Amino acid sequence: MISRMSTMFLRTLRDDPADAEVPSHRLLVRGGYVRRIAPGVFSWLPLGYKVFRNVERIVREEMDKAGFQEVHFPSLLPREPYETTGRWTEYGENLFRLKDRRDNDYLLGPTHEEVFTLMVKGEYSSYRDLPLSIYQIQTKFRDEARPRAGILRGREFVMKDSYSFDVDHEGLEASYERHRKAYISTFDRLNLDYVIVSAMAGAMGGSRSEEFLASAEVGEDTYVKCSCGYAANVEALIIPMAKFNPELNLDADLPSSHVEETPQTPTIDSLVAVSNARTDLARPDRAWLASDTLKNLLLMVTDASGNDRPLAIGVPGDREVDMRRLEAALYPEVARPFEEADFAAYPMLAKGYIGPQILGKDSESEIEFLTDPRIVRGTRWITGANVSGKHVFDLVFGRDFESDGIIDVAEVIDGDTCNECGGHLEKARGIEIGHIFQLGTKYAEALGLKVLDENGELVTVTMGSYGIGVSRAVAAIAEQHHDDKGLVWPREISPADIYLVAAGKTPEIFAAAEDLAEQWDALGLRVILDDRMGVSPGVKFNDSELLGIPTIVVVGRGLEKGVIEVKDRVSGERADVSVDTVVADVHRICTT
RNA sequence: CGGGGCGUAGCGUAGUGGCUAGCGCGCCUGCUUUGGGAGCAGGAGAUCGGGAGUUCGAAUCUCCCCGCCCCGACCA
Incomplete structure (x- = not known):
């Protein structure tokens, strides 16, 4: 499709907003992708919403490809199930609570284990129905004590959450592995540089748990990595016991105290x-x-x-x-x-x-x-x-x-010994973009989700819970893909394939740009056409770079000589291409 | 919740008791300009975060409240 800058609901900012520190926040606001509406609550403007939906689409496609089924729950939830599992109180201050007109308690869902468990309980009662993995992409609410870093840590955010249901631990392991694989292909497709670290199950309960951390200086999680491939959240890191010499005679060989x-x-x-x-x-x-x-x-x-x-x-x-x-x-x-x-x-x-x-x-x-x-x-x-x-x-x-x-609770220092290979660990920071848990029977037990097994015995279903921060992933991608000029979106994430600048004032230039836009549109490419009249080329160039569209095409002074300029946003390389071949050339660039 | 910083037009900001709250960007009108955030002229836009107080006089001083940012605590 063709989006026209002359009519797009978009205002880029020349200056950095004063309240934004981290690059993703700064650039997403400057580029007119998002606007803050309350502490930790953001609106997605047209261009930002395109990016958001691209990320959401990729997540959805990978979940579907893995065979998980999508459902959609409400965000507004009754108190009872959360009371049953204890989380109405356990979740504490972070839970958004509200009352209806009859004074009944409700909450805005921070995560949906309870209602998923109850839904499966309502439909299924046999081991033959399992395994099952279902997911949703939903707005979540957490009344964070301190929202920060723009959309990296908000109070309202969008999360993909999946839940797996199995009759036994072997089944859970298999479901967990399937999610793990699906997450790897999802984050690879999102062009994120990340590590998978073992993590603590924490307040969710359960046993095995891994986090997907997108490396970023502004990340809130500290992890360690080793050249051997080992990586762990510092919270879950295990420091090996120091070696000692059992032959040592403690009295004879060491000075007395x-x-x-x-x-x-x-x-x-x-x-x-x-x-x-x-x-x-x-x-x-x-x-x-x-x-x-x-x-x-x-x-x-x-x-x-x-x-x-x-x-x-x-x-x-x-x-x-x-x-x-x-x-x-x-x-x-x-x-x-x-x-x-x-x-x-x-x-x-x-x-x-x-x-x-x-x-x-x-x-x-x-x-x-x-x-x-x-x-x-x-x-x-x-x-x-x-x-x-x-x-x-x-x-x-x-x-x-x-x-x-x-007790292994001392701080971790760069150069500490790797528990796997004995090498040196390096500390790094990351953004938690995904987290997979083996919940076990905690929720199924509390809410009575049982099925009959092949022997006709009632068994409690064992569950897994798997999250991907969709809105957070947008910010994480922005953190990893930007330079001093602005954002640099991976093509599949980008709101457009081509930013087409009409640089000049002659009708010929605008007509030529319009013509190119239509040809690319017909080929299925997404074009932002900068057809703003009376806006100087410098402004258009700067916006093209701030917005981070991967391919920038300039129709301008070269047109008389029959050339169009094609720029690559990542490398900054520019090339003059003949008007006769530019349509095919750019199409090839955008599709390979 | 503790520590620090801050709150003046859509955005960025100046203004430490005294005239009509100043400037840049953006916005509107006109003319000029068109390859790296153009020029000239005119214009619109501000409950100076809110409330109370001190004072002849408060954006400016005092108190209370609210909000924002950063660090910590907290955080599937």
């Missing part, structure tokens, strides 16, 4: 500096490092029933505890750092100088003590002496202290 006066060493850095500066403390073989110190952190952990218990965590002093990894490790329990009142309840803890000698279930404090996987038999540490102003040196794990177990 000794307590030292170390005033003015409130931080790890100052402790290391003092240890190296004092000749009586210096190591003969090398300087002390922050990683030779042992940092012990006190937390108060609250379980699902609201009961508190203290927990001590020991990590090498060169790293912080990563709160997201901690949260993932303790889930469903939640933790917070010790406060003054907590320290008051444990007078044996000398704040800032806590050492493992008094930690552990069997110790004086009876506080459970978990340690980082790098802390193994024979490792020697500088750590607090449980007396203010004193540290203990050469405290050896396995000889001078033990822990109650391993």
Whole structure:
């Protein structure tokens, strides 16, 4: 089809909007693709809606190709099913709730496990009907505490969500694999550069779970990748246990521990500096490092029933505890750092100088003590002496202290060891564009979705849940496909194949442009014809680049000599093409 | 929810107690111009986020509220 700039409902902005930071937000607003209408709520303007629908179409085609069936649920949902599964309260503040005129509770669906489960329950009752995978492309609502980055994280967004239903775990595995494959072909077609990382199932419940992360600096998820192909969300990353020498004689081969006066060493850095500066403390073989110190952190952990218990965590002093990894490790329990009142309840803890000698279930404090996987038999540490102003040196794990177990929650640092190949991990940021879960029986159990198996026994259906952020994918593509001039859409995503500029004022130029537009249109190409009168060529060129259409054709001063200019948006290369061949040439460019 | 920044026309902004709130872009009219965000002339467009207060006088000072952006907390 032909879209004409002279009549299109579009206004591009010369300046970046002041409230937009990330490239996708900035460029989608500047290009007139989207406009904000409320916090985290956006409208799609004509050009933006074309892009959105292209992404949606690709997602739909890939789902259909995989054999999943599309349905459409309401966004407005009754409270009851969500009450049954506990999510009416579990979802908390993020759930958009409303009441009807009779004071009944409703919600705007954040995700649709409940109603899908109930629908299948209403129709199916035999194992013969399974497996089944159904999906919808729907507007979702989450009252995010802080919407941000334009349409990357909104309160209203469009998601493709699928649900699989199987009689047993083998079936679930197969359904999961089918979705995984469909997601790979979908994101490949969307021209996204992404990784698949193992993830935590989190609040969704269930077991196996992987995230598809589109690499982008502005991404909210941190993951690690290795040259061997291993990738993981930092929350789910497993750090290998440090190697140790079982032959080592801890008493004979290692110096014995000794307590030292170390005033003015409130931080790890100052402790290391003092240890190296004092000749009586210096190591003969090398300087002390922050990683030779042992940092012990006190937390108060609250379980699902609201009961508190203290927990001590020991990590090498060169790293912080990563709160997201901690949260993932303790889930469903939640933790917070010790406060003054907590320290008051444990007078044996000398704040800032806590050492493992008094930690552990069997110790004086009876506080459970978990340690980082790098802390193994024979490792020697500088750590607090449980007396203010004193540290203990050469405290050896396995000889001078033990822990109650391993906890892997220290922050991940570039260069950390890969658990798969032993190589070096690299940290990166990504946008979560897809997430696949094995839910298991959580929802089917709660809502009573059972079928008769071949033995006539009732079995609870096992489910999977699979999401793709459709609107978010548009922003993710924009993040990965832009330059300093504007957007650079992959052709299948682009709102048009050709941006055709009439650069000049003569009727001949406009007539020639109109003629070309019609010829390409007849060949099935999508053309934006910049037929604006009285707009200087510079404006048209800039808009053509800002809007990011892959092929730009200029009808202008070359027309007299019989040439048309054809530009490639990605490479910036331009070529003069004869008017006689330009239709076929551009058609070929656009279709190969 | 905590910390920081901000709110003046569709967009970007100037304006720290004093005349009719200024400028650029965009928009309208006319003329000129047409290969990289044109020129001249004229014009429309502002509850200065909202409310209360201080003052002879408030965009400007005070208080409360609302909203936006960033960081954190939170986040299938």
